Amino acid sequence: MSSGQVRASHILIKHQGSRRKASWKDPEGRVISNTTKESAVSQLKAAREDIVSGKTKFEEVASRYSDCSSAKRGGDLGPFGRGHMQKPFEEATYSLKVGEISDIVETDSGVHIILRTG
Numbered sequence: 001m002s003s004g005q006v007r008a009s010h011i012l013i014k015h016q017g018s019r020r021k022a023s024w025k026d027p028e029g030r031v032i033s034n035t036t037k038e039s040a041v042s043q044l045k046a047a048r049e050d051i052v053s054g055k056t057k058f059e060e061v062a063s064r065y066s067d068c069s070s071a072k073r074g075g076d077l078g079p080f081g082r083g084h085m086q087k088p089f090e091e092a093t094y095s096l097k098v099g100e101i102s103d104i105v106e107t108d109s110g111v112h113i114i115l116r117t118g
Contacts, residue, residue: 007118008093009075012068013040014110023067040111
């Protein structure tokens with residue numbers, strides 16, 4: 001990783017308000033089009049509680065539930081610098097310490113929880 005970069009994994013849940021209503025696990029966007037933002041947020045809150053309590057691992061939840069193609073890598077987005085992600089996502093990631101998990105972060109893509117890994 002070069003100077004000024006961070007590394008993070010995330011779990012994305014898309015919803016009716018997401019700019020692109022399709023994903024690797026819902027190519028037609030049927031589930032996403034019927035998911036309210038409130039429902040997406042409550043799914044993520046429950047997942048975050050399970051991860052923080054040690055009931056499950058971040059990577060396992062990401063692999064199973066994330067609407068991002070990074071799910072195939074346990075949510076890992078690799079290293080990135082400022083200006084490469086949507087602003088709310090970037091700001092949340094840079095404000096975390098390595099190993100910390102964010103609260104719910106909203107972007108045009110949907111709602112996320114972020115684990116800073118580097």
